Amino acid sequence: MSEKAKSIASKKISGQDERLQKVSKLKLLLNRPELGALGGAILVFIFFGIVAGDTGMFSAYGTLNFLDVSANLGIIAIAAAMLMIGGEFDLSIGSMIGFAGICIAIPAIYWGWPLWISIVFAFAMAVLVGYFNGVLVVRTGLPSFIVTLAMLFILRGATLAITRLITGRTQVPGLRVLIENDPIAWMFATDTFKWLFTWLGSMNLIALRTDGTPLATGIPPSVIWFIAATLFATWILMKTRYGNWIFASGGDKNGATNVGVPVGRVKISLFIGTAVAATIFATIQVLDAGSADTMRGNLKELEAIAAAVVGGCLLTGGYGSAIGAAFGALIFGTVSMGIFYTDVDTDWFKVFLGAMMLIAVVFNNYVRRRVTESK
Amino acid sequence: MKENLIEFNNISKFFGKVIALKDVTMKLKKGEIMCLLGDNGAGKSTLIKTLAGVYKPDEGEILIEGKKTIFDSPKDALDMGIGTVYQDLALVSLMSITRNFFMGREPIKGIPFLKTFDIEKANKIAAERMGQIGIDVRDPSQAVGTMSGGERQCLAISRAIYFGAKVLVLDEPTSALGVHQASMVLKYVVKAASEGLAVILITHNVHHAYPVGNSFTVLNRGRSLGTFKKEDISREELLGMMAGGEELDKLEVELKEMNRLNS
Numbered sequence: 022m023s024e025k026a027k028s029i030a031s032k033k034i035s036g037q038d039e040r041l042q043k044v045s046k047l048k049l050l051l052n053r054p055e056l057g058a059l060g061g062a063i064l065v066f067i068f069f070g071i072v073a074g075d076t077g078m079f080s081a082y083g084t085l086n087f088l089d090v091s092a093n094l095g096i097i098a099i100a101a102a103m104l105m106i107g108g109e110f111d112l113s114i115g116s117m118i119g120f121a122g123i124c125i126a127i128p129a130i131y132w133g134w135p136l137w138i139s140i141v142f143a144f145a146m147a148v149l150v151g152y153f154n155g156v157l158v159v160r161t162g163l164p165s166f167i168v169t170l171a172m173l174f175i176l177r178g179a180t181l182a183i184t185r186l187i188t189g190r191t192q193v194p195g196l197r198v199l200i201e202n203d204p205i206a207w208m209f210a211t212d213t214f215k216w217l218f219t220w221l222g223s224m225n226l227i228a229l230r231t232d233g234t235p236l237a238t239g240i241p242p243s244v245i246w247f248i249a250a251t252l253f254a255t256w257i258l259m260k261t262r263y264g265n266w267i268f269a270s271g272g273d274k275n276g277a278t279n280v281g282v283p284v285g286r287v288k289i290s291l292f293i294g295t296a297v298a299a300t301i302f303a304t305i306q307v308l309d310a311g312s313a314d315t316m317r318g319n320l321k322e323l324e325a326i327a328a329a330v331v332g333g334c335l336l337t338g339g340y341g342s343a344i345g346a347a348f349g350a351l352i353f354g355t356v357s358m359g360i361f362y363t364d365v366d367t368d369w370f371k372v373f374l375g376a377m378m379l380i381a382v383v384f385n386n387y388v389r390r391r392v393t394e395s396k
Numbered sequence: 397m398k399e400n401l402i403e404f405n406n407i408s409k410f411f412g413k414v415i416a417l418k419d420v421t422m423k424l425k426k427g428e429i430m431c432l433l434g435d436n437g438a439g440k441s442t443l444i445k446t447l448a449g450v451y452k453p454d455e456g457e458i459l460i461e462g463k464k465t466i467f468d469s470p471k472d473a474l475d476m477g478i479g480t481v482y483q484d485l486a487l488v489s490l491m492s493i494t495r496n497f498f499m500g501r502e503p504i505k506g507i508p509f510l511k512t513f514d515i516e517k518a519n520k521i522a523a524e525r526m527g528q529i530g531i532d533v534r535d536p537s538q539a540v541g542t543m544s545g546g547e548r549q550c551l552a553i554s555r556a557i558y559f560g561a562k563v564l565v566l567d568e569p570t571s572a573l574g575v576h577q578a579s580m581v582l583k584y585v586v587k588a589a590s591e592g593l594a595v596i597l598i599t600h601n602v603h604h605a606y607p608v609g610n611s612f613t614v615l616n617r618g619r620s621l622g623t624f625k626k627e628d629i630s631r632e633e634l635l636g637m638m639a640g641g642e643e644l645d646k647l648e649v650e651l652k653e654m655n656r657l658n659s
Contacts, residue, residue, distance in 0.1 A: 260512045262502040265491075269499045272488030279486040280555075281471060281500035340490045389490070 024211040029242040057384045061331065073362035081218070081237040082361070085244075089199045089352025092247035093302055095347050097321060098328035099254045101249075104345035105260070106226030107159060108271030108338030109165035110374050111295040113150070114325055116176035121147055121321030122304035125186050126134040126193035126313035136206050136235030143300050146286070150176070151296030155289030165292075173322070181315045195370040197311030207248075209301070210308040212239025227371025243305050247347070250298070254343035267291065272339025325372065328353055335389060352377065365396050399462060401426050401594045402478075403565050405520065407456035409442055416442040419456070420620045422613055424594040429585065432598045434615035435563070435638050440567075440598050443615070447565050447596065449473030450479040451513040460563075479561025483568045489541035493533060496540050497522040497555050525554050529584055546577030552583050557588060564588060564595045570604045582608050602638070606631045613637035614638060 069078060077083050097114050107377045116123045125141035128134040131328055136140070145183055154172055159164045184191055201204045215238060222235030258264040269277035270284045278284050299318065331335065331352060332345030353374065360367050400423045407423045409417040410475050418534065424430050428536040434440050445451045449462040458465050460476055473480070474649045487496050496519045529545075529550050539644030540548060549569050556564060564584065570578035589595050597604050604613065614621040614637045621637055635644075 074427050139432070260515075262504055265495050265499065265502050265513055268491050268495065269488055272483075272490050274484065276484060276488060279470070279497060281474070281483060283532075327523030335490075339488055 025115055035143040042226055047357040054340055054342045054385070054388065055285050055348060056333070057347045057381055057388065058229055058332040058338060058348035058352065060178035060354050062355070063382070065352050065359075069355065069362070073359055076362040078359055078362040081221065081235070083358075085237050085241060087355050088244050089241045089354075089359055091351045092241070092243035092307065092327055094321070094324055095247040095350035096243065096250050096305075096334070097295070097298045097325040098292075098346045099343050100248045100295040101322070101325040102332060102334050102341055102343055103254055104295050105326070105334040105336070106271050106338060106341045107267045107291045108274065109155065109170060109288055109291065110168065110326065111175055111292060112169040112322050112323035113154065113172035113294055114299045115318040115320055116180065116322075117150060117175045117296050117299035118148065118303045118306075119180045119315055120150070120176045121300040122307045122313035122317050123180055123315065124192060124306060125307055127184065127187055129199055130193055131187055136196070136203045140205055140209075140304055142299060143304065147296040148293050149302040151293030152289060153294070155292035156237070158292070159288055161194055177315075177319075184315050186314075191315045192312055193314075194214060194312035196307060197315070200308055206308055209242055211306040212241055213245060215239040227268040241309075246305065247350075250301075250345040251343055258343055263287070268339055269358050270338075324353060327378050329377060330385070333381075333388070335385065340389065349381075368370035380384055400424060400459070401461060403459040404447075405457050405459065406510040407443075407446060407453045407458070409446060409451055410454050415618050417446070417453075418420065420615070422457075422596075422620075422623065424596065426594055427589050428591050428610045429589045429595040429608055430611045430612050430613060431595060431602065431609035432615065433595055433602060433605060433634060433638055435600060437488060437617070438615040438638075439618040440600075442505045442618075444480065444482075444565060444567050444598060444620065447473070447478060447563075449478070455545070465491060465609050475636075477560055478565060479556030479559065479563065481549075481552045481556055481567065481569065485548055487540050487548055487552060490539055492537045493540055493543070494518045494522040494536045497536075497551065497558070499523070521558070521626055525558055528549065528555055544577060545573050546580040548556030549573070549577075553581075553584060557593065562593060564593050565598070566595065567598050567601070569597065570599065570601060597648065600638070602631055602635045606634065633634075 022111070041210045061305050078087070097118075101111060101114060118125045121143045124146050125136075127138040128142055129136050152167075154169055157163070157168050161168070181191065184193065200210050216235055216305050217236045218227065218239050219317075222233075227235050227237060258267060264286075266277070266287045267283045269280075269282045270287045274284055299321075302321070303318065306317060327354075328349035330343065332342065332347070332349035332350070334341030336348065356373055356377075359371055360373075402422075402424045404420060404422040407417055407420045420439075420443060422430065422432075423495070432440060432443065438629045442451065446609050449470045449472050452466065452524060458467070460478075465476060467476070467478075469482075486499070488499070492501070494515065495518075498513075498521075499544070503514040503517050503521075504511040505517070506512045523533060524534045528534070530590075531547050531550060543551065553564065553566065553569070561571065564585075569585070573581065577639050582604060585595055585597065597609065606626075609626060611623055611625050612634055612636065613623045623632075
């Protein structure tokens with residue numbers, strides 16, 4: 022074309038565009054989906070630092086406590102966020118948690134399977150459920166909201182019916198003794214960095230029990246899984262081809278199909294992702310409690326979606342981040358535990374939860390408009 | 397005489413009893429812009445989808461560089477060098493220019509099983525390509541939603557060319573655009589043709605088509621009214637030939653009648 026065009030082109034090739042520097046770091050940050058959740062998390066920490074700073078909430082034991090709650094929610098929130106970016110919902114996450122729990126407990130306790138085979142079995146069932154959800158949504162073109170709502174009832178009902186049929190009860194206890202010497206259960210049941218806590222205890226830096234062992238014994242497995250899941254999901258979304266397909270599938274299904282993105286396969290794999298995340302959640306909780314309960318995970322799907330939304334995911338798909346969802350989960354976990362350390366009645370927790378979501382949605386809506394309309 | 401890059405010979409397409417296309421013939425050479433004109437329901441969409449490999453024609457044959465070809469899928473058509481830019485452009489406004497440019501065809505690097513999307517390379521190519529069109533991209537990682545309609549259209553066309561289109565099929569590229577934006581897109585289309593592409597420009601706007609087209613095919617109710625070279629036909633004759641022509645004449649008469657009665 023013209024000389025002007027060529028000069029613009031050559032500037033682009035050289036990599037640096039002089040106009041880029043005019044955009045401040047702050048403005049770039051303002052355009053990130055996780056900004057709201059990051060700001061919210063900081064506010065929450067400042068708030069509890071002021072009202073509950075001297076109550077033990079931020080002691081080693083207290084911190085691990087709210088981190089554990091946040092991490093459990095975070096594991097499913099990240100998977101839910103990825104699915105939401107891909108343009109779909111999964112309302113069956115909570116029921117899948119209950120179902121996965123009994124998929125571990127019943128074979129291990131009643132059928133005499135080794136614990137690790139039961140765990141593998143639960144993950145295999147998760148892949149099947151996720152695949153079924155995904156195929157149903159992709160093939161029928163029905164809204165995933167409806168399909169997975171049906172699955173919410175089916176899975177919860179099946180969990181209850183099967184458990185009662187086989188065991189005559191709604192709880193399956195007795196798993197704790199099986200954890201020892203199991204080849205894979207430790208991945209879901211072992212506290213890490215114990216030496217650090219023992220050392221901190223011996224230096225009298227953290228609280229001790231009467232027998233001299235530290236009150237906080239180590240980093241719970243949920244936190245390790247949570248951090249790993251955040252890093253893995255972020256890497257996928259930002260750095261891989263598959264990540265670009267997730268954004269494309271959620272942003273414009275037809276457009277993505279027209280340029281050759283395998284939208285169906287992407288969505289099915291994301292549904293498998295949420296079911297597998299629910300099973301990780303279930304395995305950690307079941308091994309921690311030593312028992313499976315048919316009602317475990319009830320309403321967790323809504324909390325996961327709420328954390329993803331607070332984390333910047335748009336309900337319409339195509340936009341969001343795993344780090345945002347992680348911060349969303351951290352906010353929920355911190356508040357749900359922190360409220361015990363304040364004078365506020367814990368009954369108010371859900372009020373806070375709802376208000377937080379509303380603020381987040383309004384803020385995210387504003388961010389999206391900035392991203393798409395600023396010129 | 398140069399060989400035809402693409403030939404459509406007597407293409408027909410039926411949906412049950414409905415005749416969507418009947419005996420449509422088109423021939424295109426390299427560097428040629430052919431405008432496909434027709435009113436709503438004339439069969440433009442069906443023809444585009446046949447070109448893009450979405451539909452298989454029920455009668456007739458498609459020749460590409462003289463060879464008879466059957467497209468089994470849209471991907472087949474893409475591989476044969478038919479780049480179709482649909483009206484919705486297949487752009488995601490929340491995604492960056494780079495991520496849109498390479499959507500579905502991302503360059504990758506790294507070791508097997510840990511292959512990553514080569515964003516630096518993609519950014520460089522996207523910025524380079526947009527620069528060649530003369531589009532002022534501040535930053536290839538900015539969202540497509542921040543671009544104007546004309547710029548988006550150019551991005552979609554540029555993407556089709558980058559990924560090997562020899563024949564560009566453009567579906568109503570100017571219909572949603574203002575005069576300035578439309579002329580920007582049309583300029584780019586002319587430039588693309590001058591670099592050796594064949595362009596099929598589908599539109600119902602004769603005023604946009606006439607300045608850039610080398611030849612014009614008019615569709616009416618699924619049939620071709622013929623292909624005309626630019627030197628053989630005037631803008632008004634073309635307008636008259638589209639179904640809208642008669643209607644507009646009728647409208648003019650009716651309006652005059654109304655004015656006469658009112659005064």
